[in-house]
Amino acid sequence: MGDVKRVGVIGGGQLAWMMAEAAKTLGVELVVQTPSKCDPAVTIAADAIFAPVADATATAQLATQCDVITFENEFVDLEALSLLESQGICFRPGLQALRPLLNKYHQRCYLRDLGLPTPNFFELPPFPNPHPPPYFPLVLKTRRHGYDGQGTFIIKNLPELTAILERLKNVPLLVEEFIPFERELAAIAARSVNGDISIYPIVETQQEQQVCRRVFAPAEISPAVRGQINAIARTLLNHLQVVGVFGIELFLTQDGHVLVNEIAPRVHNSGHFTLDACETSQFEQHLRAVCGLSLGSPAMKAPAAVMVNLLGYEHSTSSYLEQRQQIAAIPHAQVHWYGKTESRPGRKLGHVTVLLEAEEGRQERELIAQRIESIWYGAGKSYYAAKPSVGQ
Structure with missing residues (x-):
C-alpha cells in the first residue's frame, strides 16, 4: 500500500459511509469534505471538512490531511481541482479520467469516438x-x-x-x-494503479422515473451479451486510465444489442449488493485501487442476490424502525440504513440485500422485491405516487 494511511473523500453521503468497514479492514482512515455535519459519512470519518464539494479551497485543506483524494460524487469544479493537481495533489481517479465524463454531452461524444455503442x-x-x-x-x-x-x-x-x-x-x-429497451443492465468495474481490471457480475437494474428501484444479481443474460459488456468496460477503463471503481449503466435492446446509457466515475448504486454478496465489496475494491493495493476477487458468495432501495415517500424525521425490523426478519436479508435525519420523496434512506440459496428466476426475484416493498411503503404510501412525474 506504500505510504497511503489517509484517504480524502470529496463527498460525505452514503457512498462514503459504506467505505467505512473497508477502510478498517485495510487499515486506512477516511477524511471527508462534505457540506453538512448531518451527512452520513461524518459519523465514520477520522476528520471532516464542512464545505460544498465544489469548494476547491476546502479541497486544498483536505489535501493537507490525507495522502490521496477520491470522489463520492462528480459535482466538482474540475478546473479549480486541476490547479491543485498541477501542484502535486494526488487524485484517484485522476482528473483526466473525469474530464470527458462530467458533461453528459461530452461523455456521449467520448464514447462515440471510442467506437462504443450509444443512443x-x-x-x-x-x-x-x-x-x-x-x-x-x-x-x-x-x-x-x-x-x-x-x-x-x-x-x-x-x-x-x-x-x-x-x-x-x-x-x-x-x-x-428514446430506446425501447428490453432490460437495463449495469456493470461495476475496477482498475488498479498497475492497470489490472476486475469486473463484477453484470446485474439487471429496474428503474422507476429514472431512480434505481431494484437490482438483480447476476443478470439473466447470454454469454454473448456478457462478453459485449465486459469488452465495453475494459475499453473504457483502459482508455481513461482509470484508478478506482466506475459504474456503467447500459440498455439491452430487443434484438440483443448493448448500448451505453451513462458512466458514473465512482462507486454506484447498482453495486450495493456487493457489500453482502461478493468476496470484495465495490467499496473495498475502490479503496484498494486508490491506495495502490492489488484488486480483490469480485466473485459472488451466494448464487444470486436481490437489492432493493428504501426510498423516501413522505416528508418525515422518522427512523422507520418497525419497517426495518420486519424487513430484517426476511431470511438472508441484510438492511443497510444510512442514518439520514430527514426523509423526503425519492431520497435514498437505505437499502436491503437478500442473498438467495439458488439462482432463482426473474419471477422469484420479483416476488422477493415486492415483499420488501410492501413492508416498506405499505398501502397508499408508494414513493412513485408521491413523486412528481418526470417532466412536470
Whole structure:
C-alpha cells in the first residue's frame, strides 16, 4: 500500500459511509469534505471538512490531511481541482479520467469516438436541421448535475418539448433518442494503479422515473451479451486510465444489442449488493485501487442476490424502525440504513440485500422485491405516487 494511511473523500453521503468497514479492514482512515455535519459519512470519518464539494479551497485543506483524494460524487469544479493537481495533489481517479465524463454531452461524444455503442444524440441548442426534432418520444437531459431522475425528461411531443425548454432557459442540454429497451443492465468495474481490471457480475437494474428501484444479481443474460459488456468496460477503463471503481449503466435492446446509457466515475448504486454478496465489496475494491493495493476477487458468495432501495415517500424525521425490523426478519436479508435525519420523496434512506440459496428466476426475484416493498411503503404510501412525474 506504500505510504497511503489517509484517504480524502470529496463527498460525505452514503457512498462514503459504506467505505467505512473497508477502510478498517485495510487499515486506512477516511477524511471527508462534505457540506453538512448531518451527512452520513461524518459519523465514520477520522476528520471532516464542512464545505460544498465544489469548494476547491476546502479541497486544498483536505489535501493537507490525507495522502490521496477520491470522489463520492462528480459535482466538482474540475478546473479549480486541476490547479491543485498541477501542484502535486494526488487524485484517484485522476482528473483526466473525469474530464470527458462530467458533461453528459461530452461523455456521449467520448464514447462515440471510442467506437462504443450509444443512443443517437445531439446537443441543444441548436436542433439539427431541419427542426423540430425528427422523432418522438425523445430523452432530454441537463448536461451537468443530474442524478436520481433529476434533470432527465421523457418528451412525448412537441408541446411538451416547448414547455420544458421554456422552463430550462439557458441550461445546456443533451437530446437522445428514446430506446425501447428490453432490460437495463449495469456493470461495476475496477482498475488498479498497475492497470489490472476486475469486473463484477453484470446485474439487471429496474428503474422507476429514472431512480434505481431494484437490482438483480447476476443478470439473466447470454454469454454473448456478457462478453459485449465486459469488452465495453475494459475499453473504457483502459482508455481513461482509470484508478478506482466506475459504474456503467447500459440498455439491452430487443434484438440483443448493448448500448451505453451513462458512466458514473465512482462507486454506484447498482453495486450495493456487493457489500453482502461478493468476496470484495465495490467499496473495498475502490479503496484498494486508490491506495495502490492489488484488486480483490469480485466473485459472488451466494448464487444470486436481490437489492432493493428504501426510498423516501413522505416528508418525515422518522427512523422507520418497525419497517426495518420486519424487513430484517426476511431470511438472508441484510438492511443497510444510512442514518439520514430527514426523509423526503425519492431520497435514498437505505437499502436491503437478500442473498438467495439458488439462482432463482426473474419471477422469484420479483416476488422477493415486492415483499420488501410492501413492508416498506405499505398501502397508499408508494414513493412513485408521491413523486412528481418526470417532466412536470
